[in-house]
Amino acid sequence: MGAYVIDSALFRDQFSTAQMREIFSDEQTVQRWLDVEAALAKVQARLGIIPQAAADEICAKARAELIDLPDLKREMDRTSHPIVPLLRAMKKVCSGDAAEYIHWGATTQDIIDTGTMLQVRDALDIIGKRYAEMEGHLVKLAATHRDLTMVARSHGQQALPITFGFKVAVWVEEIRRNRERFDAMKARVLVGQFSGAVGTLAALGDKGIAVQEALFEELGLGCPRIHWHVSRDSIAELACVLAICTGTIGKIAHEVYSLQKTETAELEEPFAMGKVGSSTMPHKRNPPTCETVVALARLVRNTAPMALESIMAEHERDKIVLQTEREFISRLCCMCDAAALKMNYVCANLTVRPANMERNLFIQRGLLMSEAVMMGLSDRLGRQEAHEIVYEVCMDVFERGGDFREALLANPKVAAGIDAETIDRMLEPHGYTGMAGLFVDRVVGKVGAE
Structure with missing residues (x-):
C-alpha cells in the first residue's frame, strides 16, 4: 500500500482516475515544465532575443523521456531546487551552446506556476466533460420520472408528496449552476505566469511584455495584467469552486445512500452479482460507490481552507504557500474527477423502485x-x-x-x-x-x- 491512497495500487481508483494520475505524474510534471521552457525559447527566437538555432534545439530536446528522472530527483535533493537541476539536465542533452539560452529572463516560479496551469487545464477539461455527462444523465432521469409520485421529506420526516422527477430536476439545476461557476472560474484560473524574479520582467528590458504576451498565446493560457507570484486567490477559487461542485455530487450521492436504506428502499445504486455487501452478512446490498463519493466530497471540501490560507502570502515570493499548493492541487483534481466519474456511473444506472415509493406514500x-x-x-x-x-x-x-x-x-x-x-x-x-x-x-x- 502506498503512503497515500492515490499512490496505492489497491485503493487509488477509489480516490482518483488513471487519466488524472497521468496528468499529475512526475513525467508529465517535468514535461509541462519543459513545454513552458520550449515555448519561451520559441517566442524569444521569433522576437530576436535568442538565436533561432538555439530555440530549435531546445524545442527538439524538451522531452521528458530524455531526462534521467532519478538523477533529476537526486539533484533536486542536493540543490533544494526544482528547476536548476532541470536546466542542467537540458544542458546535457542539448547540442552546442543551445542550453545557454534556455530559461532566458524567467524565474523558477514562472515555469512551475505555468506548468501547473497547463496540468490544471487538462484536468478541468476532463472534469468539465464529466459534469456535462452527469447533467445529461440527470435530465433523462427527471424526464423519465416526471410524474412518479413519492414522499418528500423535511427534517428527515415525511412531509408531502412530490415526484421523483421533481427531486432530480432540483439536482439538475444545481449541476447547471455549478457548471456556470466552473466555466467562469476557468477564465480567471487558467492564466500563465511569466514575470521574472520579482514580477517586473527587468531582465528582458523593453521586450518583456512582448515575450509574455507571445508566450501565453503560444501556450493557450490567459495573460495576466501583472504577476501573481504571491496572489494566490485564483488557486483558492479553483479549490472553492471544485469543492462546491463536488459537494453537489456528494449531496446527490448521500440522497441515494439515504433512500437505499432498507426501511425506505426507493433507490439503489447499480448492483451486479458478485458485488458483496458484507463479509459476515450475505444478504447485505450496501451502497459503497455512493459512500465513497460522499467521502470524496468531504475530503475535497477540506482542501478549500488550505487554499484560502495560501492567499496570505508574504512579500514578492513565498515558498511556504507554493509547497502547500504542491501538496493539494493534484490531490484536489484527482478526487474531484473520481467523484464525478463514480457518480456518472450511479446516475446512468440508478435503480428506481416505484413500488416502494408507492408503499411509502401510505405508511x-x-x-x-x-x-x-x-x-x-x-x-x-x-x-x-x-x-x-x-x-x-x-x-x-x-x-x-x-x-x-x-x-x-x-x-x-x-x-x-x-x-x-x-x-x-x-x-x-x-x-x-x-x-x-x-x-x-x-x-x-x-x-x-x-
Whole structure:
C-alpha cells in the first residue's frame, strides 16, 4: 500500500482516475515544465532575443523521456531546487551552446506556476466533460420520472408528496449552476505566469511584455495584467469552486445512500452479482460507490481552507504557500474527477423502485396529507382554526395509532362540513404534487426554456 491512497495500487481508483494520475505524474510534471521552457525559447527566437538555432534545439530536446528522472530527483535533493537541476539536465542533452539560452529572463516560479496551469487545464477539461455527462444523465432521469409520485421529506420526516422527477430536476439545476461557476472560474484560473524574479520582467528590458504576451498565446493560457507570484486567490477559487461542485455530487450521492436504506428502499445504486455487501452478512446490498463519493466530497471540501490560507502570502515570493499548493492541487483534481466519474456511473444506472415509493406514500396511514386537509377546511373554519383541529387529530393518530381518515370522520368539527368523499379526495397523494411536473418541464427544457 502506498503512503497515500492515490499512490496505492489497491485503493487509488477509489480516490482518483488513471487519466488524472497521468496528468499529475512526475513525467508529465517535468514535461509541462519543459513545454513552458520550449515555448519561451520559441517566442524569444521569433522576437530576436535568442538565436533561432538555439530555440530549435531546445524545442527538439524538451522531452521528458530524455531526462534521467532519478538523477533529476537526486539533484533536486542536493540543490533544494526544482528547476536548476532541470536546466542542467537540458544542458546535457542539448547540442552546442543551445542550453545557454534556455530559461532566458524567467524565474523558477514562472515555469512551475505555468506548468501547473497547463496540468490544471487538462484536468478541468476532463472534469468539465464529466459534469456535462452527469447533467445529461440527470435530465433523462427527471424526464423519465416526471410524474412518479413519492414522499418528500423535511427534517428527515415525511412531509408531502412530490415526484421523483421533481427531486432530480432540483439536482439538475444545481449541476447547471455549478457548471456556470466552473466555466467562469476557468477564465480567471487558467492564466500563465511569466514575470521574472520579482514580477517586473527587468531582465528582458523593453521586450518583456512582448515575450509574455507571445508566450501565453503560444501556450493557450490567459495573460495576466501583472504577476501573481504571491496572489494566490485564483488557486483558492479553483479549490472553492471544485469543492462546491463536488459537494453537489456528494449531496446527490448521500440522497441515494439515504433512500437505499432498507426501511425506505426507493433507490439503489447499480448492483451486479458478485458485488458483496458484507463479509459476515450475505444478504447485505450496501451502497459503497455512493459512500465513497460522499467521502470524496468531504475530503475535497477540506482542501478549500488550505487554499484560502495560501492567499496570505508574504512579500514578492513565498515558498511556504507554493509547497502547500504542491501538496493539494493534484490531490484536489484527482478526487474531484473520481467523484464525478463514480457518480456518472450511479446516475446512468440508478435503480428506481416505484413500488416502494408507492408503499411509502401510505405508511403513515394518511398523515402525509395533513396539509391538504387543513387547506380544505380553511375556507370554512379559517386557516389557523383548521390547523389547530387537524394538528390535534394528527397527534392523536400518531400517538394512539389508527387511520387518519377514520379519525377525521370521527371529529365532529371536521365531519360537520366535509363528507367522506371529499376527505378521500384530500387524502389522495397522487393529486397533490402541485406544479412538480411543470417545474420538471421547465428544467428539462420542454416549457419556458430560455
